[in-house]
Amino acid sequence: xxAAEDFESTEFLNxxxxxxxxxVIFIDAENIVRICNPVGGEIRGVKGVDIVGKPFLDCHxxxxxxxxxxxxxxxxxxxxxxxxxxxxxGERFFEHSYSAVRDEEGxxxxxxxxxxxxxxxxxxxxxLVERTRMLEQSNRLKDxxxxxxxxxxxxxxxxxxxxxxxxxxxxxPRDSADYVTSIRGSAQKLVNLITDxxxxxxxxxxxxxxxxxxxxxxxxxxxxxxxxxxxxxKKIKIVWKNKPVQTILVSPIIEDxxxxxxxxxxxYSSEKSKxxxxxEDPGESTVVSVSDQAEKIERAHWKNIFERFTRxxxxxxxxxxxxxxIVKRIVELHRGRVWVEDNPVGxxxxxxxxxxxxxxxKKRKKIVGG
Numbered sequence: 001x002x003a004a005e006d007f008e009s010t011e012f013l014n015x016x017x018x019x020x021x022x023x024v025i026f027i028d029a030e031n032i033v034r035i036c037n038p039v040g041g042e043i044r045g046v047k048g049v050d051i052v053g054k055p056f057l058d059c060h061x062x063x064x065x066x067x068x069x070x071x072x073x074x075x076x077x078x079x080x081x082x083x084x085x086x087x088x089x090g091e092r093f094f095e096h097s098y099s100a101v102r103d104e105e106g107x108x109x110x111x112x113x114x115x116x117x118x119x120x121x122x123x124x125x126x127x128l129v130e131r132t133r134m135l136e137q138s139n140r141l142k143d144x145x146x147x148x149x150x151x152x153x154x155x156x157x158x159x160x161x162x163x164x165x166x167x168x169x170x171x172x173p174r175d176s177a178d179y180v181t182s183i184r185g186s187a188q189k190l191v192n193l194i195t196d197x198x199x200x201x202x203x204x205x206x207x208x209x210x211x212x213x214x215x216x217x218x219x220x221x222x223x224x225x226x227x228x229x230x231x232x233x234k235k236i237k238i239v240w241k242n243k244p245v246q247t248i249l250v251s252p253i254i255e256d257x258x259x260x261x262x263x264x265x266x267x268y269s270s271e272k273s274k275x276x277x278x279x280e281d282p283g284e285s286t287v288v289s290v291s292d293q294a295e296k297i298e299r300a301h302w303k304n305i306f307e308r309f310t311r312x313x314x315x316x317x318x319x320x321x322x323x324x325x326i327v328k329r330i331v332e333l334h335r336g337r338v339w340v341e342d343n344p345v346g347x348x349x350x351x352x353x354x355x356x357x358x359x360x361x362k363k364r365k366k367i368v369g370g
Contacts, residue, residue, distance in 0.1 A: 023094075023115035026101070027056045029108055031072065043094055043115050075100040076108050086118065093122040157194075160187040193322070203329040209251035216246045216286055216354075217279055223259040227266060234271045241278040241289075248286050248356045250334060257330050257338075260323045261290045261350050268294035269347070285336070285355050293347040302340050327352075 017024050023040030027033055033051050041048030044059045051058065056072075057065055074080040075098060084097045095118045101109045164184035168177060224231070224238060231238065265275045273293040280287040297305060306328040331338045336354040343349045 023113075025056075025059075025113045025115075026110055027072070027113070028110040029076075031056045031069075033059070034110070040113075040115060043089065043117075045089075071098060072111055075111050086122075092117060092119045094118065157187045157191045160184070161191075199322075199326060203326060203333070209253065209333050211249045211251055213247050214250050214252070214254075216248055216250070216288065217243050219250075219255050220258045220262075220277060220279075220288070222255055223262050226259060227262055230263070230266050234266060234269070236266050236269060237272070237274045239274055239276045241276055242280065243277070244279055244281065246279055246281060246286055248354055250354060253330055254334065254354070257327050257352060258288070258290070260327050261352070264323065265290055265292035265294065265350075268292060270294075273347075285353050288352045288354075289349050290351075291343045291345075291347060291349040293343070293345070296342065296346070297340060297348050305340065306338065 017035065017037045020037060021039065023043045024035065024037045025033060025040045026035040033054055033056050036048035036051050038048045041051060044051070046059075057068060060068055071083050071085075075083065078100070082097060082099045084095060086093060086095050088094075095116045097114045097116075098111050099114075101112055103109055161184050164180050164187065167180045168184070172180065230236075262275065269275065269292045275293075276289075276291040278289040278291070280289070306324045308322055308325045328338055331352055331354070334354050336352065338350065338352045340348055340350050
């Protein structure tokens with residue numbers, strides 16, 4: 001058994017320093033090496049015992065003498081308490097940390113240098129830097145492609161729609177009018193797809209939103225107002241089951257969620273059917289329900305309908321296949337969730353749960369739509 005006083009012996013301290021995985025060198029006030037463990041010598045290509053008693057500069061190439069002396073001087077004068085630097089020796093990287101050693105009165109006794117092999121860490125850091133560079137390049141290319149799509153695809157599509165509208169205003173044979181209507185519809189579908197794809201891409205890259213207190217039912221009313229023509233055309237009856245004045249912390253972009261869900265409810269429901277809206281307050285969150293009387297979505301599709309380009313139901317109904325994916329992403333950015341379940345009276349009920357408060361009321365990066 002080792003006695004307590006043995007831990008204070010020079011022999012024990014030498015064993016302790018000698019067993020360290022890091023290189024340790026102590027240089028006295030005259031810049032002479034007084035202690036060097038085996039790893040400290042190995043890093044410098046010598047045996048540790050061979051440099052004890054020799055000038056510390058002998059361990060360095062002549063080209064770095066001035067830097068080494070400057071480093072020691074800063075520690076000696078107290079300008080710096082610790083100095084770290086990374087050096088490459090051969091094919092390996094080492095981090096050298098230098099600290100001043102002082103007596104009880106603050107007198108300078110020398111410098112202790114601890115060296116760690118950080119080659120593996122450096123390799124990982126370089127790989128991370130390279131992957132980040134490639135990702136940034138990929139994002140730039142994606143943004144460029146999105147801009148090209150917006151300019152070179154949407155503009156010609158808009159021209160096609162304008163000419164189609166002009167033709168439809170003239171007197172055309174019925175068959176020709178049907179063809180022109182089909183052409184215009186296809187061009188509009190292309191514009192919608194490109195717009196939604198660009199919007200989804202921006203949402204995917206975003207992490208945060210700018211939040212503000214808003215009345216959730218007022219937001220839904222705004223969505224309904226934007227869909228008045230579609231609702232009137234199919235004679236859909238909008239019914240509020242519960243419409244409280246409910247204020248929560250959200251981004252204005254949340255209106256897109258309800259616009260999309262309501263638009264789907266109107267598009268997929270038959271004429272003269274009902275769409276029922278409900279706002280519930282279970283406590284820490286607010287749950288908004290949109291119930292339609294459309295064709296039931298099979299349970300097997302309840303999850304994947306929120307993925308990109310997944311559509312179920314009427315193939316004749318226009319859509320980009322990105323609407324519910326956009327809904328899901330916006331809700332996720334609010335730390336909420338969205339899901340679908342059966343409507344007991346027939347059809348489907350989409351539910352959006354939003355927390356009344358997010359982690360902190362902090363300003364988050366604002367997403368610009370379009």
